Amino acid sequence: MSLQKSWVESANSATTDFPLNNLPCGVFSVGDGDARCGVAIGDMILDVAALEAEGLLRLADHPVFDVPFWNELMELGPDAWADFRSQLAGFLTEGAPKRYLAEDHLVPQADAVMHLPFLVAEYTDFYAGRNHAYNVGSMFRDPANALPPNWLHLPIGYNGRASSVVVSGTDIRRPWGQLKPHGADVPQFAPSRRFDFELEVGAVVGTASEGMVSVAAADAMIFGYVLLNDWSARDIQAWEYQPLGPFQAKATATTISPWIVMRAALEPFRKPTPPREVLLLPYLTEPGPLLYDIALEVGLAPAGQPETVISRSNMTALYYAPAQQLCHHTTSGCPMTVGDLLGSGTISGAEKDSRGSLLELSWGGKEPITLGTGESRSFIEDGDTVTLRGAAIGAGYRIGFGECSGTLIAAHADPIGAGR
Numbered sequence: 001m002s003l004q005k006s007w008v009e010s011a012n013s014a015t016t017d018f019p020l021n022n023l024p025c026g027v028f029s030v031g032d033g034d035a036r037c038g039v040a041i042g043d044m045i046l047d048v049a050a051l052e053a054e055g056l057l058r059l060a061d062h063p064v065f066d067v068p069f070w071n072e073l074m075e076l077g078p079d080a081w082a083d084f085r086s087q088l089a090g091f092l093t094e095g096a097p098k099r100y101l102a103e104d105h106l107v108p109q110a111d112a113v114m115h116l117p118f119l120v121a122e123y124t125d126f127y128a129g130r131n132h133a134y135n136v137g138s139m140f141r142d143p144a145n146a147l148p149p150n151w152l153h154l155p156i157g158y159n160g161r162a163s164s165v166v167v168s169g170t171d172i173r174r175p176w177g178q179l180k181p182h183g184a185d186v187p188q189f190a191p192s193r194r195f196d197f198e199l200e201v202g203a204v205v206g207t208a209s210e211g212m213v214s215v216a217a218a219d220a221m222i223f224g225y226v227l228l229n230d231w232s233a234r235d236i237q238a239w240e241y242q243p244l245g246p247f248q249a250k251a252t253a254t255t256i257s258p259w260i261v262m263r264a265a266l267e268p269f270r271k272p273t274p275p276r277e278v279l280l281l282p283y284l285t286e287p288g289p290l291l292y293d294i295a296l297e298v299g300l301a302p303a304g305q306p307e308t309v310i311s312r313s314n315m316t317a318l319y320y321a322p323a324q325q326l327c328h329h330t331t332s333g334c335p336m337t338v339g340d341l342l343g344s345g346t347i348s349g350a351e352k353d354s355r356g357s358l359l360e361l362s363w364g365g366k367e368p369i370t371l372g373t374g375e376s377r378s379f380i381e382d383g384d385t386v387t388l389r390g391a392a393i394g395a396g397y398r399i400g401f402g403e404c405s406g407t408l409i410a411a412h413a414d415p416i417g418a419g420r
């Protein structure tokens with residue numbers, strides 16, 4: 001696939017995240033205006049809510065963009081998603097006769113504030129990166145048996161909190177929690193001292209299900225993907241997680257990118273999951289390539305300082321693809337809902353500088369990393385900004401997500417106003 005040219009000049013650059021091939025879905029506002037659905041094109045946003053309101057864009061017999069979230073388009077299903085993309089191409093392609101209709105509805109991204117792009121119905125986080133699972137298992141448990149016995153047979157997950165999901169740019173407050181420092185006899189209630197990020201891709205479920213669905217059907221249910229940072233308090237996690245898994249450690253916040261990249265935009269970049277180490281049960285086998293070649297990176301910038309890229313990874317390091325996770329999620333008959341968000345699990349590569357969390361990069365704090373500024377980090381410090389970026393790289397173009405960024409701010413001095 002090559003670059004599809006647009007008359008929006010900035011969309012034709014090899015460095016923009018948003019060429020015509022992409023057309024990702026976001027929600028934006030300008031000044032005091034209402035939040036509305038828009039599509040990124042180069043350094044602009046096409047106001048699709050305005051196009052629909054003027055009768056220039058029509059997807060159903062009722063409006064779907066009269067609300068500031070994408071769930072109503074998702075609900076129409078995959079045929080409508082494809083129809084939407086082709087109607088947009090009719091406005092934005094180089095030489096498009098309908099150019100003049102779209103020109104009035106372009107807004108510079110620089111003037112816009114981005115909001116959560118969809119109503120997050122429910123949020124599940126998986127543990128599907130083999131290197132991450134191996135590393136965490138080595139540190140938290142037993143290096144000789146780092147992978148739990150079930151790990152190579154099923155995608156492990158836990159039910160997270162949809163209410164924790166925030167859009168890029170939202171400050172994250174360092175949480176308090178119950179934790180038990182190494183060597184201490186009793187737990188304490190204190191601000192987390194080992195606050196971390198997790199580099200993940202989130203799958204946005206666009207079609208509801210009842211009963212079990214196959215892996216192939218699950219793949220078709222996915223509307224698109226976001227970058228996702230599952231902020232994690234490692235000290236709270238290490239103390240609380242047995243036997244039911246993460247709870248408060250991962251409930252503070254989950255940051256997603258402002259743009260949902262639709263599945264169609266990623267089709268040219270499909271890649272298979274890595275070779276199986278043990279045969280999967282038939283229901284989980286991969287019917288065709290289910291991952292995408294998406295280069296990922298993490299930047300960390302101390303307050304007022306330049307950023308250092310501290311990790312480079314790729315979505316292809318996942319052992320279980322989102323479609324396998326979604327299929328497994330439905331095995332119990334669990335109904336999936338439009339707007340369900342599935343975190344992929346932390347995507348760590350095999351190399352040291354491709355690890356997707358500070359827990360791994362600093363090996364539990366034993367090997368702090370050095371930033372370009374000369375400072376070192378074991379975990380995130382107050383004022384640090386962590387930014388995830390990701391893009392599938394084509395010939396002369398890239399399909400990106402925009403930045404998935406958040407700044408850690410100091411813990412409340414006294415979270416329940418009761419003194420310490």
Ligand SMILES: O=C(O)/C=C/C(=O)CC(=O)CC(=O)O
Nearest residue numbers: 126127128132136198345346
């Ligand atoms: O092995 C554990 O105790 C769990 C570790 C995690 O970090 C859970 C998690 O969020 C899964 C992931 O992002 O891969």
Ligand SMILES: [Ca+2]
Nearest residue numbers: 125198230346
């Ligand atoms: Ca996670």
Ligand SMILES: [Mg+2]
Nearest residue numbers: 230250253254
């Ligand atoms: Mg979370």
